[in-house]
Amino acid sequence: MSVDSFSISSTWIHKFGEALQSRDIDATISCIHPRGYFRDILVFSWNNRCLHGHKKLATYLTNGLAKASVTDVKLESRPGLTPEYGPLTDKLPLRAVSAGFIFSCAIGIGRGYFTLVSTDLGEWKALVVMMALADIRGHEEIQHEEGVYGGHTLAWSDVFSERRRAIETNPHVLIIGGGQTGLNVAARFKQMNITALVVEKNERIGVLYQPYPTSWPVFTPRDKMADWLEQYVRSQDLIVWTNSRPLPHPIYDSSTKRWTVVIDRAGKCVTLNPVHIVVAAGNLGAPRIPVIRDTEVFTGTTLHCSEYQGGKPFAGKRVIVVGAGNTAADLCQDLVFHGAQSVTMVQRSATWIAAATSARMMFDRMYPEELEIDVCDLMAMARPLKLMMKIEKETAEQTLEEEKATHQGLREAGFNLATKKSFLTLWYERSGGFWLDVGCAELIRSGKVKVKQGAEIARFKNRSAVFTDGSSLDADTVVYATSYENITDTMRPVFGDEAIDRVGPVWGLDEEGELRGCYRPTGHPGLWFAAGEFAVSRPFSKQLVSAKFENFPPRFLEMIYHLVLGIEDKGD
CATH class of the missing domain: 3.10.450.50 (Nuclear Transport Factor 2; Chain: A,)
Structure with missing residues (x-):
């Protein structure tokens, strides 16, 4: 045709x-x-x-x-x-x-x-x-600076020190979270001439506004990502306070349109009055650790996956990994590589799995190297999630056939595969329940990673875990790859029930297939949430700037824009 x-x-x-x-x-x-x-x-x-x-x-x-x-x-x-x-x-x-x-x-x-x-x-x-x-119009994104300051009389170090002082004293936006989402938002705000301060509770900050080098790995190791984020802060001239967190409870003044928030900065309390607060800690909050009886009698080690720093300390150990999602698969593979005596994955419910090669092909189609990243992001935005989920459902049998070789060995090893729900549904409903296989499936098939399916740890003994089906496993270490709380649950003690109840759900999809509570009005003035993978945080970090406007008549828009963008230090 x-x-x-x-x-x-x-x-x-x-x-x-x-x-x-x-x-x-x-x-x-x-x-x-x-x-x-x-x-x-x-x-x-x-x-x-x-x-x-x-x-x-x-x-x-x-x-x-x-x-x-x-x-x-x-x-x-x-x-x-x-x-x-x-x-x-x-x-x-x-x-x-x-x-x-x-x-x-x-x-x-x-x-x-x-x-x-x-x-x-x-x-x-x-x-x-x-x-x-x-x-x-009139507030377009800045592309680059001349690099000459004060008629070539000011050193960059002095210019940046003054900018840092101004932002640390009176940021227009406070961003909570220094991972890829928070840094994306901060970099975008900087290019829109909006002063933003990032606070990160950890000692180290978490692609971004600046694209990865062409040689960057497709599946990025965690430590390499951390190094990248740190250099990103420097190259984008972002202002980040590490070892810092907001204390309960920030107060919003509806008359001044500003927050009063106290930041614990490495043990020192600092009071700030931003116009907006953006919670950019992703859709995941604090580690979710199951409550298990008799944990105190267990003489081995228990830790959440967020504390896992590599498999070397567990060489020769009997390790149980609780969970069967992407993180659990990565941990099991790492533990086997570093010589754990035994590795057992505890799978409570079914898991959706696809070979990494399939995921790579999908990513390459969506983000071909010959196209600019913002072009790819635009085309990705033009794929309504409701439509993509419908297509995913209609092509489910074809997908299962393509993954037949990967799935066969898992089934033989007693692994429960999810076939009724698709990847997109699991991602937006649960933020988990799937993994992209880069080798763990073969380890399960060969018996190097054993599977305990359909049961949970009910209690501990001195050197073992007892499951809900009455069986037990000897163990030296138990790692909880049990995901995280929703970010609103973690932020509730910080902002209080009244504020979080006004926000409503964050993450998941509304009836139209749009992300709930992210990059859009939350129901509470001056409080915003940013979350999602790179393809979401890159383009929508810019939309977040515009989303702060109220729906005023056109004759008021120019005044509103000046106020919102901080050209005048007045309200919202």
Whole structure:
């Protein structure tokens, strides 16, 4: 079949752009497939929304289309975003025409992406349209500095010391968490000229705004990641306090629109008054450690996976790893490599597993090396999660067939494989319950890692663990790879019940398939949450800047922008 993707895209974008510019809801909807998805990131409302079907979209545009004032809609010309015809996914026969586009709106410029499919009548309609605010007019992202200060009379060390002093004294935003998410947000804010201070409870800080080197490993070792994050702080000129944490309870003043928060900075109390607090400790909070009877009588060692520093200390030891997710698999593999006498994985429920080669192929398709990272992020944003989950469900049997060789040995060893839920569902529902196999499956198959399935540790004896099925295992060490609390549970003692109850759930998906509580208004003024993997934190760290605006009439927008971006030191 011969398809002129450029002609199809040009015709569609002209019709779609005219409909938006004329503020014609019916004409806009006519460009969308009846079962299509329309994803809006801060263009038609100050939130992240995904509308499925014409009826919901019509209701949504009734309130937002005129106010958005979309004009100048035209196709993108950057590599990777020009019109292209191909399969919707590598596992479905459905083929589509996709392209990026740019536009202007009431407060700035935007970028979008669409995927068109042919209807039974031969018309090309959008299965997916995504529109996102890219820059606020007059407050665009800074690309780079000249590097010459005070007419070439000031040394960089003096310039940076003064900037550090100003931020440490009066940050506009306080970011809690110095991992990849917190640093992404901090770097993005810096480029938007918003002063931000990061506080990290550990001695060391946790890709980011700055891309990885081309030689970077696909599956990054933990220590290498830590080294990278530390140099990232230096190269991006971020201000980070380690050994620092907020003390209970920050107070928000609705009249001044500022927080009063006391930071324990390595034992010294420092009071700050930021306008916003961003909790960027990911969706995972404090370590989740199961409560088990008679722990005190166990003469061996117990530790959570967050305390695990490598397998060398456990050479010759009998080790039980509680959990069967990605972390548990990595630990078991590391323990075998370092000569543990025995390694047993305790699996309570089923686990979804795919070979690392399959994951690598998926990552390479989504993030090919020849394309700029922001182009790939834009296309990733244009994949509504509800649609991706539906596709994942429809192609589940094909996926299981592809993983047959990996799964066979696991089943023979008594491992319980998850087949009814997909990777995306497990990730957004549980933040776990899966692993990408880089060798542990073969260790289980060969018996080097044993599996204790369908039971939990009920209590301890002197040198053993007793399970709920009455059996027991001798052990010198028990490692809990039992994940972490939800971040709101961990933050509740810090911010208090009233504040966290207003925030509601953080992580998981709402009914539209958008992340709950992350990079969007939380219900509490001045309190925000950032979470997710690199592909989420990179693009949405910028959306978080814009998401801080209130839904004011256009005549007030300029004043609001000045206040929010800290040009004037007044309120929100």
